[in-house]
Ligand SMILES: Nc1ncnc2c1ncn2[C@@H]1O[C@H](COP(=O)(O)OP(=O)(O)OP(=O)(O)O)[C@@H](O)[C@H]1O
C-alpha cells in the first residue's frame with residue numbers, strides 16, 4: 001500500500017517538475033520571439049543609421065537641400081527626391097482623401113442593401129491586393145499613353161505617378177474611415193435626427209467630427225504608404241534629378257532613387273543612399289506612429 | 302361613464318393614434334393601439350419591459366424610419382395631419398416633435414454648439430447667444446454651465462448632460478418633447494431636477510415620457526397609459542395598450558386588474 | 570420662456586417653419602441629393618481602376634501567355650523568342666518559402682505571447698511596434714536585408730530576398746495570430762487548466778487548434794503580400810536569367826529571379842518580347858495574389874494591411 005502510494009506521488013512530482021521547466025521554457029521562448037519583432041524594428045533603425053554615418057558626417061543637414069547626385073565627385077543631395085516624394089504623395093492624398101471619405105460614407109450609412117454594400121467594400125479592398133509592380137506596368141503601357149493623348153504629358157512624370165499612388169492608397173483611407181464611421185455610437189445619429197437634421201447634416205456635422213480621429217489616422221497611414229511606395233512610382237515618375245513645379249515634368253522620389261541606384265552603388269554612394277533611406281524611414285516612422293496612436297484611440301472608444 | 306373620464310376627454314388632442322399595428326419585419330411588436338396625447342399635458346407610458354413603449358414613442362417623430370424593417374399599419378396624426386402621409390418630410394416632423402433619450406447623448410461639441418446645432422440646421426436667424434441662454438435656462442442648467450459654454454458637452458455630469466439634451470431639444474422650439482426613460486441613467490438628485498423641469502416645461506410643450514418608475518409617473522404625469530405584453534400562440538411577444546386615463550385614476554382606481562397588479566408591484 | 574410671440578418666432582425661423590411637407594426645392598433637400606449623387610459617383614470612381622487594371626491584365630496576359638511560359642527561361646533582347654518565366658516562378662516560390670519558414674514560427678509564437686502570457690502594458694507596446702513595423706516601407710526593409718545579408722554573403726541571394734520577405738510577413742502573422750487567439754473564449758482555457766493542463770499544453774493542444782482557420786487566413790494574406798513585393802528584392806535577390814541552383818550553398822551565393830522583379834525589369838525594357846513576357850508574368854502573379862486574397866477573405870473577413 002504505502003509503496004504504491006509513494007511511487008505514485010513520486011511520479012507525479014517528477015513529472016510536474018519536468019513539465020514546469022517545459023512550461024517556463026515555452027513562455028520564455030514565446031516572449032523572446034515577441035520581443036524579437038520589436039527588436040527587428042530597432043535593429044533596422046540602427047543598421048540604416050549606422051551605415052548612413054559617413055554620409056551624415058560629410059553632408060550634414062545640407063544633404064536634404066542639395067540637388068546634385070554626382071558619384072564620381074562624391075557630391076550627393078536629395079532635394080529633388082524629397083520634393084518629388086512629398087509632391088507625389090500630397091497630390092495622391094488630395095485626390096484620394098475626398099474620394100475615399102465619400103466611399104466610406106456611401107458604404108457605411110444605409111444607402112445600399114447590406115449584401116451590395118459588402119460586395120462593394122470587398123471590391124475596394126481588393127484594389128489593395130494588386131501588387132505595386134503591376135500598377136507600374138499598367139501605368140507605363142496604359143495610363144501614360146492615355147494621358148499623352150489628353151494632356152501635354154510627353155514622358156513619365158509626376159502626374160501619372162501621383163495618379164496611380166492615389167488609387168493605391170484609396171483602400172486604406174476608405175477602410176479605416178469606414179470603420180471609424182461605423183463605430184460612431186448609434187445614439188449620436190439618433191440625437192441628430194431627433195433634432196430634425198437631415199441625413200447629410202448628420203453626416204457632415206456630427207458623424208465626421210465624431211469619427212475624425214479615426215479618419216485622420218487612416219489618412220496618415222495612407223500618407224505613410226504613399227511616401228514609401230516604390231515600384232509604381234519608380235516606373236512612372238521619370239527618375240529625373242530635377243525640381244519642377246509642373247505636373248508633366250519628370251521627377252524623382254527617395255524610394256525610386258534607392259530602387260534605381262542601390263544595385264550599382266559603392267563607397268560613399270552607398271552611405272548616401274543609406275542616409276536617404278534613413279530620411280524616408282524617419283518620415284514614415286513619425287507618420288505611422290501618429291497614425292497608430294489615432295487609430296488605436298478609435299478602437300478603445 | 303366615470304365623471305373623471307369625461308373631463309379627461311375634453312382637452313384638445315395633439316397626437317392621435319388609430320388602430321396602429323407596428324411591425325419589425327414579420328414581428329408584430331404592438332397591436333391595435335388607439336391612444337390620444339393631450340396638448341400641454343404630460344403623458345406617461347408605463348408597462349413591463351419589451352411591451353413596445355419605446356417603439357410607439359419613436360413612431361411619433363418617425364425615428365423608427367431609420368430601422369429598415371420597421372412598418373406601421375393604421376394612422377398616427379399630429380393635430381389633424383397624418384404623420385405618415387407620403388408628402389410628409391420626417392425631417393420636419395422631428396423638428397416639431399423632439400426627443401430626449403435614455404442615455405444622455407450630447408454631441409462631441411461644446412455646450413454652446415450642442416444647443417446651437419439644431420437651431421442652425423433649422424435655419425434660425427435670431428440671436429444665437431440669446432437662444433442658447435434661453436434654452437439652458439429653460440432646462441434649468443444655465444447657472445451651472447454659464448461659465449463653461451466652450452467646454453465639451455461630455456465633460457459635465459450625467460445629470461447635467463441629460464438637461465443639456467433637454468435644452469438642445471427645446472432650442473429648436475418643438476411642439477412636443479418625447480422622453481424615453483430620461484432619468485433611468487441618472488442619480489436621485491439629478492432625477493429630481495429633471496422631474497421639476499418637466500413640470501415647468503409642460504406650460505409650453507406637450508410631453509410624452511416613458512418610465513419604469515411608478516412613482517415618477519405618478520409625480521409628473523397628468524395622463525398615464527399602461528401597456529402590457531402577451532405571448533401569442535406562435536410564441537411571439539406582442540405588446541398592446543391596456544388602458545389610458547388620468548394618472549390618479551390609473552393609480553387609484555384602474556379599470557383593469559393587470560394595471561392594478563402592475564402599479565402595486567405584484568406583476569409577473 | 571422662449572419666444573412668446575408667434576409672429577416673431579415665425580420670422581426668426583424662416584418661412585417653412587411650420588410646414589411638415591416634404592419640399593423638393595428646399596436647399597437642404599437639394600444639398601442632400603447632390604451629396605448622395607456625389608458619393609455614389611466617388612464609389613464608382615473608386616471601383617473603376619480595379620476593373621480597368623484587371624481587364625488589361627487579362628487581355629494582355631492571355632494574349633502573351635502560353636504553356637511554354639511556365640517552363641522556359643526569359644528571352645534575350647532583340648530576339649523573336651517569347652521565352653518564359655519558369656525560373657522566376659521557382660524563384661518566387663523559393664523566396665516566399667524561405668520567408669514563411671522564418672516568419673511563421675516566430676510570428677505565431679509572438680502572437681501567442683501577446684495574447685496569452687503578456688502583461689497588458691507590455692502587450693500594448695509590442696502590438697504598437699508590430700504595427701509600426703508593418704508600416705515600414707518595403708524598400709527600407711530591402712535596404713536592411715542588404716545591410717544584414719548581402720554585405721555578409723557579398724552576393725545577392727535567395728536567403729537575402731527571403732529574409733526581406735519574412736520581415737514583411739512577420740507583422741501580418743503576429744497580428745492575425747494575436748487577434749485569433751483573443752477571440753477564443755476564456756471558458757475553453759479554464760476547462761483545460763481545470764483538468765490539470767499546463768499553460769503550454771493548454772495553448773498548443775486546446776487554444777491553437779481552435780484558432781487554426783484564422784491563422785491560416787493570416788498566413789495566406791502574408792503570402793499574397795510577399796509574392797507581389799518587388800522593392801525589397803531588387804537589391805537583395807537581384808535577378809537571374811538562368812535556372813536557380815537549388816543547392817543550399819548556391820542559395821546564399823547567387824542572385825535569383827522572381828516574378829515581380831522580372832515584371833519590373835522587362836516592363837521598363839524597350840524590347841517588345843520582354844515587355845510581353847512582363848504582361849504574361851503579371852497575369853500569373855495577379856492570379857496567385859487574387860486567389861490567395863479571395864480564399865483568405867472568404868474564410869474570414871480580414872484585411873491585408
Ligand atoms: N430594431 C428592432 N428590430 C426588431 N425588433 C425590435 C427592434 N426594437 C425593438 N424591437 C422589439 O420590439 C419589442 C418592443 O420593444 P421596445 O424597445 O419598444 O420595448 P420597451 O417597452 O421600450 O421596453 P423597455 O422597457 O425594455 O425599454 C421588443 O420585443 C423588442 O425586442
Ligand SMILES: [Mg+2]
Pocket residue numbers: 354355356481511
Ligand atoms: Mg424602451
